[in-house]
Amino acid sequence: MASGQQLSAIKDAKVLMVGAGGIGCELLKTLALSGFHDIHIIDMDTIEVSNLNRQFLFRQSHVGQSKAKVARDAVLRFRPNISITPYHANVKDSSFHVDFFKQFSVVLNGLDNLDARRHVNRLCLAADVPLVESGTTGFLGQVTVHIKGQTECYECQPKPAPKTYPVCTITSTPSKMKGVVKDPDLFVHCIVWAKDLLFAKLFGDKKQDNDLNVRSNDAATSSDHSEDVFEPRNDEDIQQYANRVYDHVFGHNIQTALSNEETWKNRNKPRPIYVKDVLSDEPIQQNGTAEKSLVNDNLSSLSAMTYLGLKNPQDIWSLKENTRVFFAALKLFFSKRQKEIGNLTFDKDDSLAVEFVTAAANIRAASFNIPLHSLFEAKGIAGNIVHAVATTNAIIAGLIVIEAIKSYLDVAMWTCWLTCYNISGMKWTSFSVAGTDGVGMTYCLEHPSRKMLLMPVEPFEPNKSCYVCSETPLLLEVNTNRAKLRDLVEKVVTSKLGMSFPLITHGSSLLYEVGDDLEEDEVANYAANLEKVLSELPDAITGGTIITVEDLQQELVCNINIKHREEFDEEKEPDGMVLHGWTPAPATEKIEDATDNNNGASTSSTSKPAADVMEADDELSIIEPGIETISAGGKKRKLSDVPNSEAPLDEKRAKKIPEKPESDGDVIVMLDDGNDDIRDSSTVV
Numbered sequence: 001m002a003s004g005q006q007l008s009a010i011k012d013a014k015v016l017m018v019g020a021g022g023i024g025c026e027l028l029k030t031l032a033l034s035g036f037h038d039i040h041i042i043d044m045d046t047i048e049v050s051n052l053n054r055q056f057l058f059r060q061s062h063v064g065q066s067k068a069k070v071a072r073d074a075v076l077r078f079r080p081n082i083s084i085t086p087y088h089a090n091v092k093d094s095s096f097h098v099d100f101f102k103q104f105s106v107v108l109n110g111l112d113n114l115d116a117r118r119h120v121n122r123l124c125l126a127a128d129v130p131l132v133e134s135g136t137t138g139f140l141g142q143v144t145v146h147i148k149g150q151t152e153c154y155e156c157q158p159k160p161a162p163k164t165y166p167v168c169t170i171t172s173t174p175s176k177m178k179g180v181v182k183d184p185d186l187f188v189h190c191i192v193w194a195k196d197l198l199f200a201k202l203f204g205d206k207k208q209d210n211d212l213n214v215r216s217n218d219a220a221t222s223s224d225h226s227e228d229v230f231e232p233r234n235d236e237d238i239q240q241y242a243n244r245v246y247d248h249v250f251g252h253n254i255q256t257a258l259s260n261e262e263t264w265k266n267r268n269k270p271r272p273i274y275v276k277d278v279l280s281d282e283p284i285q286q287n288g289t290a291e292k293s294l295v296n297d298n299l300s301s302l303s304a305m306t307y308l309g310l311k312n313p314q315d316i317w318s319l320k321e322n323t324r325v326f327f328a329a330l331k332l333f334f335s336k337r338q339k340e341i342g343n344l345t346f347d348k349d350d351s352l353a354v355e356f357v358t359a360a361a362n363i364r365a366a367s368f369n370i371p372l373h374s375l376f377e378a379k380g381i382a383g384n385i386v387h388a389v390a391t392t393n394a395i396i397a398g399l400i401v402i403e404a405i406k407s408y409l410d411v412a413m414w415t416c417w418l419t420c421y422n423i424s425g426m427k428w429t430s431f432s433v434a435g436t437d438g439v440g441m442t443y444c445l446e447h448p449s450r451k452m453l454l455m456p457v458e459p460f461e462p463n464k465s466c467y468v469c470s471e472t473p474l475l476l477e478v479n480t481n482r483a484k485l486r487d488l489v490e491k492v493v494t495s496k497l498g499m500s501f502p503l504i505t506h507g508s509s510l511l512y513e514v515g516d517d518l519e520e521d522e523v524a525n526y527a528a529n530l531e532k533v534l535s536e537l538p539d540a541i542t543g544g545t546i547i548t549v550e551d552l553q554q555e556l557v558c559n560i561n562i563k564h565r566e567e568f569d570e571e572k573e574p575d576g577m578v579l580h581g582w583t584p585a586p587a588t589e590k591i592e593d594a595t596d597n598n599n600g601a602s603t604s605s606t607s608k609p610a611a612d613v614m615e616a617d618d619e620l621s622i623i624e625p626g627i628e629t630i631s632a633g634g635k636k637r638k639l640s641d642v643p644n645s646e647a648p649l650d651e652k653r654a655k656k657i658p659e660k661p662e663s664d665g666d667v668i669v670m671l672d673d674g675n676d677d678i679r680d681s682s683t684v685v
């Protein structure tokens, strides 16, 4: 509902979407249907079967193909006259430099990780292009707008250690992205895979279609090439069956995935694992032994750990131990809990199920070179995973488009119709979203109250002490006679400041640089510098020195004042250095303390805004409770208590939310009254 002039401005806009996953697919569709004519999409991934349930632009036949390219083709089928330019690439590639970003009217993120989000934030600041950020976690979601000099940037406020993770439920890619120094906990991907794919396939409904390639084409293990590997054969015992499944999922499937070059273009390759490689030195036990030794056990206390003599759930098992637990648990299910097979769903209170999932997740982690975890940790993760809700993605995509329009158009009023599944009623419904005034942030709430599904929040001002969008120097306390340049690079520059191509200078002396076009002698020189203590560098770094750290690609420059300090507390300051001005993630409670669907529950009126709780993903999250709001710059935030708990909205917001949504706010959504007719919904206030 825009004027002709506004529509033509939308048509003339050039937008960049980063991420063509859950939010991205919805976003591309909504952009195309809203009148945008020039859309560019960057996505580094290929399509997985597990994407198909919500990334509706993709079909089974597209599995293995580039998301960006397939998304473009799908949308061009119903909007043939618009221009969509796909890039199957990592947004961190050097070709996406500041000048590339400058050509766009607005950048829209549909990403799933902090690292890429920070990178895009910096490029948008450098290019002075508005950024619309987004994220969803189950029923929760948020959209925020970041405009240089007007609103806070994505990094103005500290982000808690990621609670949300890109789901990588697939046969191929819980692997580190190339160039990512510190990826968030990739182990969660392995848990999702073990729980939702493997456990479900082995013990749940066999007919389900999922990413586990169920057909064997290995002549050595299958007489019939089209046979379903997960179907036990008449002529094999449980151990032979277990071996076959093991070799298929950890060996054959990985080997098959490796053959798709597209998938590994931007990711590190895994290694296939076969039983013979892990248990080569011991005879593989036949099922009879397990059955006999457990004949008197009662079903609820069946435990592979007990059977194997593994006692401490906090121990991290070796690959061999995980393999043994995998076999023991699988055999116990098939020998003792046979009646349940076909109907089982994962339950974190089912100890045998947790043992199986822990072992399977760890074997997969070993394949992808991801650190292994204890049963105790794995249980905490497995019990607290929240899955993506397609409806939330659709709502958030609609809001992104509204904010995109507002961010570069002087639109007084814009209305967007959203048609999707009603979150609570699970039926088709529609509602309208109206944007007025300036850009804003919007939180999608889990428990709509007073018919208000979305909560508008005024954007925050830039944080004056943000090292990313202001020029405030940082302060580093360090023992300059002990710490090496390598410590500075690894512990500060890459992991804390998130720089990918750093350059460190002291006065006119260049101490360190990363780049593709360095000469051999430069590389050797920088490598030698890395091993030197700071005070012994060619241009010594000592107390009082100011160094400049720069990322040429992100066009981010920070000055760091060095303060020499002799001693550090090993427990509290394990890095042996302390960086001030950079705010660490707030401490969070342990995952296992969270209850299902807790959604960051806290009765505190200072609960972290939903935006921060779920900043890292649009598909899956680990829910952790009670994260306190911390303001990086001591600036009082305008929103101190966006509700993010199960507690009714009214209780928490009674004093904050007006009786009726005000019409002069930013974004207002009115839910319909459950009318099934798609267009029959209430109107905008």
Ligand SMILES: Nc1ncnc2c1ncn2[C@@H]1O[C@H](COP(=O)(O)OP(=O)(O)OP(=O)(O)O)[C@@H](O)[C@H]1O
Pocket (backbone or CB within 6 Å): 018, 019, 020, 021, 022, 023, 024, 042, 043, 044, 045, 048, 050, 051, 067, 089, 090, 091, 092, 110, 111, 112, 113, 116, 166, 167, 168, 169, 170, 177, 617, 618, 619
């Ligand atoms: N650095 C990056 N460069 C380009 N694309 C990225 C980058 N980081 C993440 N992405 C893309 O962002 C998208 C995020 O979408 P989403 O969270 O739905 O994940 P997904 O990988 O599609 O889902 P799943 O993990 O369940 O398979 C993905 O398609 C992913 O490839």
Ligand SMILES: [Zn+2]
Pocket (backbone or CB within 6 Å): 152, 153, 154, 155, 156, 157, 462, 463, 466, 467, 468, 469, 470
């Ligand atoms: Zn900032």
